[in-house]
Amino acid sequence: MNNKIRNFIYGRYGIDDLYKLLLIICFILLVINMFLNNNIIRIIELLLIFIILYRSLSKNISRRKKENDKYLNIKNRIIKSFNYNKKKYEERNTHMYKKCPNCKQKIRLPLKKGKHTVKCPNCSYKFEVKCRKDEKIKVEIVK
Ligand SMILES: [Zn+2]
Structure with a gap:
């Protein structure tokens, strides 16, 4: 059995x-x-x-x-x-998330008042970003 x-x-x-x-x-x-x-x-x-x-x-x-x-x-x-x-x-008051228009990489940016040129850390493509708050700008890749 x-x-x-x-x-x-x-x-x-x-x-x-x-x-x-x-x-x-x-x-x-x-x-x-x-x-x-x-x-x-x-x-x-x-x-x-x-x-x-x-x-x-x-x-x-x-x-x-x-x-x-x-x-x-x-x-x-x-x-x-x-x-x-x-x-x-959770980070809506300190950071914003943008997609690189070239390679679609998600990028995390601290909010800094005004218009900024961001260089994608993945493909080095440069594009304009508008922010409404003051803070240091630092580019990070989001996985
Ligand atoms: Zn890119």
């Missing part, structure tokens, strides 16, 4: 981050549907469970890895964008 299970599991993909996300979504839908009792949500739940089982028992490991990498890429981009906007908001 134990050998049968071991043989069945051997070479299968298993659990990854996308698996966990789908499981969380499925659980949330399950809780929501306890109150709504909606058939469309029930179908989505079943579909998610099917995808979860299919992915974790799949023997096409490279393909499942690619799916998971895509998901992690999107997740990282969202987290990065969130952190960037959070920082931008």
